[in-house]
Amino acid sequence: MENVKLLESSILKRDLTTLRDKNSSSVVFSTALRRIALILAVESGSVLDTVSTVVDTPLEKTDGYKLRTNPVLLPVLRAGLGMLEGFREIYPDSPVGMIGTKRNEATLAAENYYINIPKSADGDIVFLLDPMLATGGTGIHAIETLKKMGFNAIIYFSVISAPEGINNVQKAHPSVKIITCAIDRELNSNGYIMPGLGDAGDRYFST
Numbered sequence: 001m002e003n004v005k006l007l008e009s010s011i012l013k014r015d016l017t018t019l020r021d022k023n024s025s026s027v028v029f030s031t032a033l034r035r036i037a038l039i040l041a042v043e044s045g046s047v048l049d050t051v052s053t054v055v056d057t058p059l060e061k062t063d064g065y066k067l068r069t070n071p072v073l074l075p076v077l078r079a080g081l082g083m084l085e086g087f088r089e090i091y092p093d094s095p096v097g098m099i100g101t102k103r104n105e106a107t108l109a110a111e112n113y114y115i116n117i118p119k120s121a122d123g124d125i126v127f128l129l130d131p132m133l134a135t136g137g138t139g140i141h142a143i144e145t146l147k148k149m150g151f152n153a154i155i156y157f158s159v160i161s162a163p164e165g166i167n168n169v170q171k172a173h174p175s176v177k178i179i180t181c182a183i184d185r186e187l188n189s190n191g192y193i194m195p196g197l198g199d200a201g202d203r204y205f206s207t
Contacts, residue, residue, distance in 0.1 A: 001166055004178045007043055012036060012181050019159070020197045026206035030082060033131065033159070033204060036181060037086025040157050043179060044071070044127060045090070047155060069123050070094040072151070076101055076130040076142055077114060079201035083129040083157065099145060101138045105190075110141035120150035128154055131200040133161035133180065135191050136168030143173050159200075160184055162193045 018024050018032040048067055055064040070093050075084045077100040084096065100114030126146055130139055133156070143154055154176050156169065161180040164187050169176060184193045197203070 001170070003170065003174065003176070004166055004180070004183075005043075006183060007039065007179065007181050009039070012039060016160070016182055019200075019203075020195065022198065024203075026203060029203050033082045033200075034086050036159055037083035037129070038089060039086075040083070040159075040179060040181070041087040041090035044087075044155065044157070047177070048125070069125065071155075072097060072118055072124055072126045074099060074117065074126050074128050074142070074146070076128065076138060079131045079199075079204060080129040082200065082204040083131060083159070087127065087129065099142050101141050101145075110137040112141065112145065115145065117146070117149060123153075124151060125153040125155065126151045128156045130156065131159040132193060132196070133158040133165040133169070133178070134187060134193050135162070136165035136172070139165070139169050140172045143169070143176060147173075155179060160193055160196060162187050165193075 015032040015036050019029060050065040051068050053064045053066050054061050070091055073084060073087050073091060073094050074097045075081050077098055095118040097117035098114065099117060101110050101112050104111055128142055133139055139156055146154055156176055156178045158180045160182045162184055166178060169178060184196055186194050188194050
């Protein structure tokens with residue numbers, strides 16, 4: 001799959017297993033999700049540019065680097081909030097927006113119920129945080145909303161993705177890079193990822 005990066009490591013395999021386990025408590029689940037988000041956030045640095053700067057060490061001046069721009073962090077409510085803490089630890093100065101885009105369980109179409117996104121500035125890059133890339137409808141809808149607001153540099157971060165969702169996002173928005181930790185087998189007839197982990201939002205918030 002073009003423009004898709006699949007992350008693999010022993011730590012991710014361990015924590016993904018924890019997320020999938022139906023016996024993991026909400027506390028255990030949320031802790032594992034935060035660790036995975038932190039790994040994704042560290043990986044995200046590979047797509048950002050730096051600029052040179054000078055820093056004073058206790059002994060002398062030396063060359064250093066800073067980010068050219070801080071990404072806008074945009075969790076998709078509500079499950080995306082489970083990824084936000086890990087990304088904010090790496091990007092403490094980043095502005096945070098939120099978009100509430102839920103899936104209509106009857107039609108599987110995406111619907112906005114809340115939008116609060118910082119105004120776009122030239123060169124801004126958005127990190128879209130959505131643990132489950134299932135049908136892709138939610139992600140496509142969020143990306144379309146962002147593009148209408150002037151954001152064109154968008155990277156989609158998910159924890160678990162379905163092949164159908166990846167294909168749908170790429171077909172609708174081929175310029176959007178997808179970074180994920182697992183590509184599962186398929187969607188079931190209800191649009192849920194198989195084997196998946198259930199509803200990430202419900203499990204994170206213990207509802």
